[in-house]
Amino acid sequence: MDRVGGWKDGVVLAVVLPALVLLGGCRLEDRETRPDPPVAQALGQVALMPNGIGGSPPEVYAALGRPYRESAFHLSQGKRLYEWFGCQACHADGQGGSGPSLIDGWWNYGPDLPTLYTTIHDGRPGGMPAFRDRMTRDQIWQLAAYVQAMGAYTGSLAAPGRSDRPQTRPAENRLPAASAPLR
Amino acid sequence: MRTRPLPSLALLLLCGGCAGWQSALDPQGPSAQALGQLLHGFVLVLAAIWLAVLVVLAVALRRRSRATPQAADRHAGIAVGTACVATVLVITGLTLASYVTTRVISAGAEAPLVVRVRALQWWWEVTYPGEAGPDVVTANEIRIPAGRPVRIELSAADVIHSFWVPNLAGKQDLIPGRDNVLTLTARRPGQYRGQCAEFCGMQHAHMAFMVIAEPPEAFAAWRAAQQADSAAPAGAEEAFGRQVFEQKPCGACHTVRGTEARGTNGPDLTHLASRATLAAGMLPMTRGALAAWIADPQTIKPGNNMPMVPLTPAELQAVSAWLATLR
Numbered sequence: 001m002d003r004v005g006g007w008k009d010g011v012v013l014a015v016v017l018p019a020l021v022l023l024g025g026c027r028l029e030d031r032e033t034r035p036d037p038p039v040a041q042a043l044g045q046v047a048l049m050p051n052g053i054g055g056s057p058p059e060v061y062a063a064l065g066r067p068y069r070e071s072a073f074h075l076s077q078g079k080r081l082y083e084w085f086g087c088q089a090c091h092a093d094g095q096g097g098s099g100p101s102l103i104d105g106w107w108n109y110g111p112d113l114p115t116l117y118t119t120i121h122d123g124r125p126g127g128m129p130a131f132r133d134r135m136t137r138d139q140i141w142q143l144a145a146y147v148q149a150m151g152a153y154t155g156s157l158a159a160p161g162r163s164d165r166p167q168t169r170p171a172e173n174r175l176p177a178a179s180a181p182l183r
Numbered sequence: 184m185r186t187r188p189l190p191s192l193a194l195l196l197l198c199g200g201c202a203g204w205q206s207a208l209d210p211q212g213p214s215a216q217a218l219g220q221l222l223h224g225f226v227l228v229l230a231a232i233w234l235a236v237l238v239v240l241a242v243a244l245r246r247r248s249r250a251t252p253q254a255a256d257r258h259a260g261i262a263v264g265t266a267c268v269a270t271v272l273v274i275t276g277l278t279l280a281s282y283v284t285t286r287v288i289s290a291g292a293e294a295p296l297v298v299r300v301r302a303l304q305w306w307w308e309v310t311y312p313g314e315a316g317p318d319v320v321t322a323n324e325i326r327i328p329a330g331r332p333v334r335i336e337l338s339a340a341d342v343i344h345s346f347w348v349p350n351l352a353g354k355q356d357l358i359p360g361r362d363n364v365l366t367l368t369a370r371r372p373g374q375y376r377g378q379c380a381e382f383c384g385m386q387h388a389h390m391a392f393m394v395i396a397e398p399p400e401a402f403a404a405w406r407a408a409q410q411a412d413s414a415a416p417a418g419a420e421e422a423f424g425r426q427v428f429e430q431k432p433c434g435a436c437h438t439v440r441g442t443e444a445r446g447t448n449g450p451d452l453t454h455l456a457s458r459a460t461l462a463a464g465m466l467p468m469t470r471g472a473l474a475a476w477i478a479d480p481q482t483i484k485p486g487n488n489m490p491m492v493p494l495t496p497a498e499l500q501a502v503s504a505w506l507a508t509l510r
């Protein structure tokens with residue numbers, strides 16, 4: 001009897017302990033739906049080169065732990081904002097239309113976050129409207145990160161959620177564009 | 184035997200949970216009533232079987248030691264045989280009862296009022312196709328005339344939801360790409376709360392709606408009022424509010440008939456202030472709640488499909504003042 005009990009204890013240990021360890025993985029990613037007002041204010045302080053292309057993100061961005069490009073939550077928000085604020089009307093799902101393609105690897109202004117932020121915030125002379133009065137700074141960062149993720153050339157562990165409707169182009173969590181070119 | 188008032192009183196208290204504006208145990212229409220009867224029937228039959236099994240078990244335990252092996256075998260044969268026959272009879276009976284009830288509740292009705300309900304994450308769009316006049320489009324509130332059958336045509340925009348007003352009818356799923364129908368009647372005027380009953384994502388728990396049954400004349404008056412365009416701004420603040428609404432992204436998602444706003448991603452706000460609640464039962468319809476919602480929808484209902492739009496305090500005041508006048 002004793003020996004059978006010991007054998008059972010072993011099974012319990014072998015099954016329950018790993019299950020407990022796995023439970024640790026169930027932690028929900030932190031989702032900050034709205035940054036503190038001072039942080040939101042500071043998120044606008046992008047230092048750009050005089051030509052409006054290239055620059056450094058605000059200091060608070062590093063202090064926050066560079067959240068936008070590395071968090072699936074922010075990328076998913078960016079994806080939703082892309083639809084909500086009508087980017088599709090001119091850029092389709094990234095392939096471009098009356099506005100340029102955002103996934104072909106050719107940038108008029110650039111794919112780094114400060115440049116993308118400024119493109120969306122201030123608009124660009126060739127017909128890109130400014131969104132500074134329509135979206136919060138936080139939202140513009142999310143959107144900029146999403147635009148960067150759409151046509152990324154390097155892999156990333158974070159990707160936005162899958163679309164419920166049929167994909168018109170490779171999903172955002174595909175191989176980076178450099179190894180599997182996008183059309 | 185002496186009666187025990189206290190325990191029976193406690194049981195009566197429990198019954199308080201049976202009535203109410205969202206309870207399948209308080210049927211207010213034929214469909215819910217048929218389901219209620221079926222439920223009571225099942226409970227009675229199954230409780231009787233449970234009691235019978237307990238009694239037989241007690242008797243068997245008491246007699247076990249006295250029986251000879253041969254007698255025990257014989258008894259076991261009788262018991263198993265009886266149980267098999269009883270099971271077949273009971274299951275057949277319950278299946279029949281359930282079949283008949285399903286037939287009753289899914290039967291169509293003569294000259295029903297047609298209402299289209301489309302479920303979205305996480306609110307309900309309600310359309311009354313035009314009977315003499317334009318369609319009426321509203322959200323999260325279904326007005327119906329008491330006593331008249333209502334044919335509710337159900338569809339879904341994104342994922343599967345389920346339409347459930349316990350006081351009036353059983354559940355019916357709303358499935359993308361498939362049209363379902365539910366017929367219900369409210370016997371008398373009243374307010375009945377409904378709720379999405381199929382997990383549909385982050386805010387599933389906050390996807391409620393109201394069914395308001397009114398006397399037919401009141402319903403006709405409501406419908407005529409809803410067919411009208413939105414009220415003209417009453418003063419300068421309201422006029423500014425309307426202008427803000429049209430210029431900010433609000434109008435890209437919401438329709439307010441009679442203005443430039445023609446979006447379809449969010450609820451129709453033409454007669455917003457005539458509804459009792461905001462955002463599918465989250466908040467009461469007051470000017471303060473409106474301002475709170477517009478200022479920060481993502482904190483009030485995290486994950487919902489309305490983004491926070493930056494507004495100055497003056498703009499926020501004006502927009503909520505204007506929306507609060509859209510009766």
Ligand SMILES: [Cu+2]
Nearest residue numbers: 379381383387
């Ligand atoms: Cu749901």
